[in-house]
Amino acid sequence: MSVSTLSQLDIQKIRDEFPVLDQKVNGKSLVYLDNAATSQKPKRVIEKLTEYYEGYNANIHRGIHTLAEKATKAYEDTREAAREFLGAEHVEEIIFTRGVTECINLVASCYGSLIHEGDEIIIAELEHHSNIVPWQMLCERKGALLKVIPVNDRGEIELETYKKLLSNKTKIVATNHASNSLGTINPIKEIIQLAHAHNAVVLIDGAQSAAHLPIDVKALDVDFYCLSSHKMYGPTGVGVLYGKKEWLEKMPPYMGGGEMIKDVTFEKTTYNDLPYKFEAGTPNIADVVAFAEAIAFVNELGKENIHRYEAELLSYATGKLSKIEGIKLIGTAREKVSVLSFVIEGIHHFDIGQMLDARGIAVRTGHHCTQPLMERFGIEGTVRASFAVYNTKEEIDSLAEGLTRIINFLKG
Amino acid sequence: MKTIQDIQEDIVNEFSLLDGDQEMTVLYIMELGQKLPDMDEAKKSEENTVRGCQSKVWLSAHLENDKVYFEADSNTALTKGLVSLLLRIFSGQSAENILATDLNFISKIGMERFIGTQRSNGFSAMIKQIKLYALAFKTKMEVKS
Numbered sequence: 398m399s400v401s402t403l404s405q406l407d408i409q410k411i412r413d414e415f416p417v418l419d420q421k422v423n424g425k426s427l428v429y430l431d432n433a434a435t436s437q438k439p440k441r442v443i444e445k446l447t448e449y450y451e452g453y454n455a456n457i458h459r460g461i462h463t464l465a466e467k468a469t470k471a472y473e474d475t476r477e478a479a480r481e482f483l484g485a486e487h488v489e490e491i492i493f494t495r496g497v498t499e500c501i502n503l504v505a506s507c508y509g510s511l512i513h514e515g516d517e518i519i520i521a522e523l524e525h526h527s528n529i530v531p532w533q534m535l536c537e538r539k540g541a542l543l544k545v546i547p548v549n550d551r552g553e554i555e556l557e558t559y560k561k562l563l564s565n566k567t568k569i570v571a572t573n574h575a576s577n578s579l580g581t582i583n584p585i586k587e588i589i590q591l592a593h594a595h596n597a598v599v600l601i602d603g604a605q606s607a608a609h610l611p612i613d614v615k616a617l618d619v620d621f622y623c624l625s626s627h628k629m630y631g632p633t634g635v636g637v638l639y640g641k642k643e644w645l646e647k648m649p650p651y652m653g654g655g656e657m658i659k660d661v662t663f664e665k666t667t668y669n670d671l672p673y674k675f676e677a678g679t680p681n682i683a684d685v686v687a688f689a690e691a692i693a694f695v696n697e698l699g700k701e702n703i704h705r706y707e708a709e710l711l712s713y714a715t716g717k718l719s720k721i722e723g724i725k726l727i728g729t730a731r732e733k734v735s736v737l738s739f740v741i742e743g744i745h746h747f748d749i750g751q752m753l754d755a756r757g758i759a760v761r762t763g764h765h766c767t768q769p770l771m772e773r774f775g776i777e778g779t780v781r782a783s784f785a786v787y788n789t790k791e792e793i794d795s796l797a798e799g800l801t802r803i804i805n806f807l808k809g
Numbered sequence: 810m811k812t813i814q815d816i817q818e819d820i821v822n823e824f825s826l827l828d829g830d831q832e833m834t835v836l837y838i839m840e841l842g843q844k845l846p847d848m849d850e851a852k853k854s855e856e857n858t859v860r861g862c863q864s865k866v867w868l869s870a871h872l873e874n875d876k877v878y879f880e881a882d883s884n885t886a887l888t889k890g891l892v893s894l895l896l897r898i899f900s901g902q903s904a905e906n907i908l909a910t911d912l913n914f915i916s917k918i919g920m921e922r923f924i925g926t927q928r929s930n931g932f933s934a935m936i937k938q939i940k941l942y943a944l945a946f947k948t949k950m951e952v953k954s
Binding site: 424 | 839886
């Protein structure tokens with residue numbers, strides 16, 4: 398069912414699509430502001446899962462019976478939807494994984510096999526651990542060098558330093574489209590162009606952008622782009638790796654097994670064509686099938702509408718929280734997705750999170766898997782409120798009230 | 810000295826005044842945490858650290874007249890409040906009694922999620938550590954006698 402195709406989103410109608418939102422937590426109406434960790438799922442996604450299991454559950458691709466054909470078609474329909482969603486040219490450039498973490502590990506492992514001793518890989522200071530550790534592992538394996546672009550006090554990448562880090566030794570640049578801890582939107586178009594001028598490939602971690610920002614991999618000319626279904630209203634356990642065909646063809650397979658082969662003898666195995674070469678074993682069929690509904694949900698609302706509404710929420714929340722004495726915002730980039738990170742001097746983020754939870758408000762606290770970034774700001778962690786299209790200004794008011802109460806109580 | 814069970818019942822009775830209101834319960838525990846004196850910085854050593862993912866607990870113990878005395882602290886108010894309740898229950902008790910204790914007040918005051926599998930706080934690890942101290946002192950006393 399289409400929720401809204403108008404530019405003015407009907408938020409109440411959207412909320413009605415999300416059964417989980419309608420509940421009491423600790424006696425209070427749930428206020429879910431942990432969307433950067435995972436978003437909630439609309440009914441149509443949940444219903445699709447049931448439809449699949451009740452209607453045509455079967456193993457895909459090699460089955461000759463009707464159910465197998467139906468399941469294969471549904472699975473491949475999602476691939477086509479993902480291709481269109483990302484603006485990719487070829488459907489075989491779309492590889493299903495378990496999530497962004499697996500996407501990055503796949504590239505670090507397979508594209509990484511083309512890396513040599515002394516080569517350099519560049520990441521930024523604001524990466525999630527999943528966009529740090531796989532590269533560290535690659536560097537260790539190959540004797541390559543990891544370089545880090547610093548961020549300024551607002552939490553923005555220092556492009557001038559990036560330009561200086563780039564050289565003919567640079568082989569891979571990996572960064573996120575938007576930061577999970579700070580919300581910073583990175584100038585990826587420029588980052589990609591600069592890298593390409595040095596013949597380096599670029600991987601963009603789109604975990605925090607997929608549900609919020611327009612993506613066009615062709616226009617970006619990006620080499621690899623990763624996203625996770627569960628952060629964009631889809632099921633957990635599904636990720637999408639877009640990779641330029643020319644690189645995917647050069648890369649060796651990731652895992653060996655069924656599905657990824659053409660012919661196997663004990664002497665020699667020939668690998669399957671793209672994208673199956675990278676999809677060994679029975680995939681997460683049901684969740685991939687249901688992911689198509691999440692893509693349709695986002696498409697129907699329209700990314701621009703979503704971004705405009707979320708920007709409004711972010712600006713409202715930023716204004717509201719800035720006025721509360723004692724709150725210090727962490728991450729004040731000029732371009733941000735709807736993530737609001739902050740600390741309160743003298744009160745541990747864990748206490749703030751617990752206190753908000755007691756009021757039915759779900760936020761995330763801690764280092765958000767970005768320990769180097771926390772170190773950059775000289776903090777242990779933050780409280781992070783992250784907004785989705787179903788959040789409201791009233792919910793932000795509840796957040797502000799809760800914070801005021803805890804500050805008055807603990808510091809009063 | 811009150812028995813461990815008596816103290817647990819006292820605590821449950823005190824919290825029952827809050828009527829199960831989660832927010833009041835959390836605030837009250839935080840207040841208890843604020844009241845617990847800070848531990849000596851020197852005692853907040855690596856050795857005395859009980860690790861949780863987000864909140865840390867420091868715990869030290871010594872034996873005095875065959876009773877076990879604990880000192881503890883935490884970097885978060887809520888955990889420190891829970892810690893102060895544990896000190897109230899266990900500090901000054903005999904090692905045998907500590908080991909024999911069925912710690913039931915936590916779920917009765919609605920804080921059971923802090924002793925489950927949640928790894929974000931050092932509280933459940935601290936309970937284990939208290940019992941380990943008691944066991945060590947008990948063994949030590951048995952060896953001496």
